[in-house]
Amino acid sequence: MKxxxxxxxxxTGSGRxxxxxVAEMMAEHGARVVVSDLDPEPAVEAVKEIRAKGGAAISVVGNVTDPDFPKKIIGETIQAFGxxxxxxxxxxxxWDGMIHKMTDEQFQAMLDIxxxxxxxxxxxAAPYFRDAGKADIEQGTLHYRKIVNVSSVAGVMxxxxxxxxxxAKAGLIGLTKTVAREWGPFNVNCNAVAFGLIDTRLTQAKEMGEKVNGVEVGIPQKVRQMFEQSIPQKRAGTVEEAAAGIFYLASPFSNYTNGHVLHINGGWYT
Known part of the structure; x- marks a missing residue:
């Protein structure tokens, strides 16, 4: 059994x-996955690839900051998989900027997402995590459910x-620990990962001109090279290495891990 x-x-954010x-890794290990992204093309492409390998997946496109998005994605998940x-x-x-130049919009945008x-x-998700866990206990069954929040070393340091x-990332750690305390009695594990420099479009050279939500993302090449040299392992992590940490916290291996922040940073911040 997988x-x-x-x-x-x-x-969320699983088109790229x-x-x-993470979506591909979970599907490989038997999970039925909901691929969600702001853009439809990468989400649909990810689902096609998962299905081509024998996995089960659907895509739900939407903006996480939309107040109606949670009801949409969870509703479609339950409709598809029950x-x-x-x-x-x-x-x-x-959306970076120095404090003395940062706008309210810029600050709020990061809190929102x-x-x-x-x-x-x-x-x-409370009915499918807290309430379902409570019902399991009343029926004498044991089933662990998992929440993993993606934070950052920036939220710690x-x-x-x-x-x-x-x-925002520091607040997410506080949320993680609170959910672990409130929902832990119902066999819900809520943990976080704190990534360092992971090789994605958000950390690629800014000179490449990548944008998300109309905002330029990336790190100036010289700064990125400086970051890499400050990491004991002298390189950025791969998306597969980052995904492995999330997979651990979503797997049965973490059944007694709750409210934890797993640092995945090559020893950058310890």
Whole structure:
């Protein structure tokens, strides 16, 4: 039996990068996955690839910051698969700026995508996590459900030019630990990963001109090279290495891990 056989997982921001690697890894291990992205093309492509390998997947396109999005994605998940076992809050982007130049819009945007969006999704999922876990206990059955929130070393240590992003990611850690305390009695494991420099379009050379939501993302090439040299392993992590940490926290291996922040950073911040 595969490790995630008969499990149903939602992964936000999974049309590309780390999220896609997570979706493919979970499908490979038997999970039925919901691929969600802001853009339809990468989401549909990811679903096609998963199905081509024998996996089960659907795509739900939408913006995590839309107040109606949680009801939409969870509703479509239940309609397609009948239940929900795993929620991965991965969607996000960066909008950097120094504090003295940062606008209210810029600060709020990071709270919306990295903290408020995940909060709304977790709240909407309560019937399938907290309530379902309570019913299991009353019936004498044991089933663990998993929530994994994607934070960052910036949320632990802060980062120059990222007051908005750091604040949101720090808040997400607080949310993670609170959910673990409130829902742990119902066999819900809520943990977070704190990524360092992972090789995605958000951390590629800014000179490449990549945009998310109309905002330029990336790191200036010289700064990126400096970051790489400060990492003990002297390189960025791959999306597969990042996905492996999320997979662990979503798997039965983490059944007694709750409220934890798993650092995946090559020893950059310890």
């Amino acid at each position: 490790m995630l056989e008969n499990q149903v997982a939602i992964i 990068g780390v999220g896609r690697a 239940k929900l076992d795993i929620l991965i809050n991965n969607a996000g982007y960066t 990295h903290l408020i969006g995940p909060f709304r999704l977790i709240r909407e 802060g980062n120059v030019g990222q007051a908005n992003y750091s604040s």
